[in-house]
Amino acid sequence: MLERKVQTRREGLPELPNLNGRKPVLRFAPNPNGPLSFGHSRGLVINGQYAKDLGGELILRFDDTDTTVKPPMLEAYESIPVQQEWLCGFSAHRIVIASERMQEYHDYAELMIKGEFGYVCTCSADEFREFRVSKTECPCRGNDVAKNLEGWKMMNDPAGYQSGDAVLRVKTDMTLKNPALRDWPAARIQTNPHPRVGNKWRVWPLLDFQSAVEDYLQKVTHIIRGKDLMDSTRKQTLLYEHFGWEYPETIYWGRVKVHEFGAFSTSQMKKDIAEGNFDGWDDPRLPTLSALSRRGIRPESLRAFWIELGLTQKDIAVPLSTLYSHNTKVIDPNAPRLAFVRDAFPVVLKGNFPKTGSISSHSDTEMKPRNYSIDEGVWIEEDDSGRPIRLKDLCDIDADGNVESIDRSDKRSVVHWVAGGKPSTLTIVNGQNIETIEGILEDNEYSVGTIVQLERIGYAIIEENGLLMVHD
RNA sequence: GCUCGUAUAGUGUAGUGGCCCAUCAUGAAGGCCUCUCGAGCCUUCGACCCGGGUUCAAAUCCCGGUACGAGCACCA
Structure with a gap:
């Protein structure tokens, strides 16, 4: 007999390339212009997991150098580390706030000018776009170091250049194949006050420069990020070459679309919340x-x-049900069963049956059973009425409520029921629609925040004012 | 338009030249279970984008095509 060899399937994340015995230093760098979203969780999970598994470090870095388009939100500096720990299960090894590192960025900007690979450019954005497209050097490019230092000084001087008058550029090569890389901008003037450091700084680095310098200073070994930042890597690599630094190993993931979430941006959510839409x-x-x-x-x-999902560069669309199926595995073992009767329909039970008793709260665990006490009838869902049914763990009844058997006597459908109970509501979120269902909830003493399984409906979490559907 | 990237079942994913008539999960269908439209267990369904090439051998390497995505911001 030939023995069929079993294919070995890789479990978990792929090996981190080019580790060479080092402890990896990874970073996750959100913009604190709002709290973290589902989309951020990928970066946190992947970077965090590598750091944890390989005994390395995770840096949480606040990339808060834009005060105009994406102004920072002060609360986010507090909430993000809390959410990071919630998600990763450990707190970040280092927290870096870009707005507090401005002196470093200015120092390196000056080094760049003095090293003759940076220059102050006074062309307008439109003018430069034309130079970029036509692979032409702009007039500012030929200025000498002294002239550039003078320009740099004027950028930093409130009486000098104004916002939009000048930017600092990295000298690459205007004939580079990829237009995105041609003499890319490293810093610009912003006069809006920063919520943390006010008007202390006038010239702010752009992401590609700030991130590149900071990764160097923090000795980041691996950068794992979305492939939309591939050109960032290329830009930054050119800068690293000028400085004589070695660029970190870089890994990318593709775009993930979750249909149910649609397109949300932090700024749009902020606006909608302010307007009371959420x-x-x-x-x-x-x-x-x-x-x-x-x-x-x-x-x-x-x-x-x-x-x-791993680290493929494929752009994928994943249904939320995939996340739910993982969640079911996590919550089911601890989710006590409870009955919630929608559109409650009263049934008077005629015949002999145990008026009191207890039912298992979870067939697979040793959870404390629930007790019931029936006066003369029970609530069932209206949809279940008018036909012979089996009241789960109680008895078989006919369409009129006559008890036919205590033991299960045939294959009629098993339905849930409530004796007594209290009116409650179940809120179901389906995309952007929110639906509230009235019903009778079995008596229980579970506290707010407990995730229960509503029999035949699905998992729900207990809130102050009722139940919120988790998923089915 | 220019530049870059990706292409394995419905959806994700494993696979880096022979252990692959292709892995695992999810999904769907059916079954089991002294009792949920839940969990668990079992069975079934279902894929290497197309065309060339290299090779004894290709999902895996090369070329072309096609499709999809991203970047070309004084956002991150």
Whole structure:
């Protein structure tokens, strides 16, 4: 007999390339212009998991150098580290705030000018675009170091250049094949005050420069990020070559689209919340981490989800049900069963049956059973009425409520029921629609935040004012 | 337009020249279970974008095509 060899399937994340025995230093760098969202969780999970698995370090870096287009939100500096720890299961080894590192960036900007690979450019954005397209050097490019230092001084002087008058550029090569790389801008003037450092600085670095310098200073070994930043890598590599530094190993992932979440941007959400279209950042319709947490999505589930997707550069569309199936595995073992009867329909039971008793709260665990006490009838869902049914763990009845058997006597459908109970509501979020269902909830003593399984409906989390559907 | 990247079942994913008539998960369908439209267990369904080339041998390497995506911001 030939023995069929079993293929070995790689588990978890792929090996980190070019590690060479080092402990990896990774970073996750969100813009603190709002709290973290589902989209951010990938970077946190992947970078965090590598750091954890390989005994390395995770740097949480606030890239808050834009005060105009994406102004920083002060609360985010507090909430992001909390959410990072919630998601990763450990707190970041280092926290770096770009706006507090400005002196470093200015120092390197000056070094760049003095090293003759940076220059102050006073062309307008439109003018430069034409130079870029036509592979032509702009007139500022030929200025000498002294002239550039003078320009740099004027950029930093409130009485000098104004916002839009001048930028600092990295000298690459205007004939480079990729137009994105031609003499890219490193810093610009911004006069809006920064919520943390006010008007202390006038010239702010752009992402590619700030990030490149900071990765060098923090000795980052591996950068794992979206492939939309591939050209960033190329730009930054050119800068590293000028400085004589070695660029970190870089890995990319593709775009992930979750249909149910649609297109949300932090700034749009901020606006919608301000206008009252959403209750807050944890409105269950939003794809923020606080909303997901409120909806009963566990961090372990998010981690399993992203690790399973891995690090391919493919652009993918994933249904939320994939995340839910991971979540089910996490929450089911601890989710007590409870009955919630929608569109409650009263049934008077005629015949003999045990008026009191207890039912298992979870067939697979040793969870404390639930007790019931029936006066003369029970609530069932209207859809279940008018036909012979089996009241789960109680008895078989006919369409009129006559008890036919205590033991299960045939294959009629098993339905859930409530004796007593209290009116409650179940809120279901489906994309941007929110639906509230009235019903009778079995008596229980579970606290707010407990995830239960509503029999035949799905998982729900107990909130102050009712139940919020987790998923089915 | 220029530049860069990706292409394995419905959806994701493993696979880096022979262990592959292709992995695992999810999904769908069916079944089991002294009792949920849940969990668990079992069975079934289902894929290497197209065309060339290299090779004894290609999902895997090369070329071309096609499709999709991203960048070309004084955003991150």
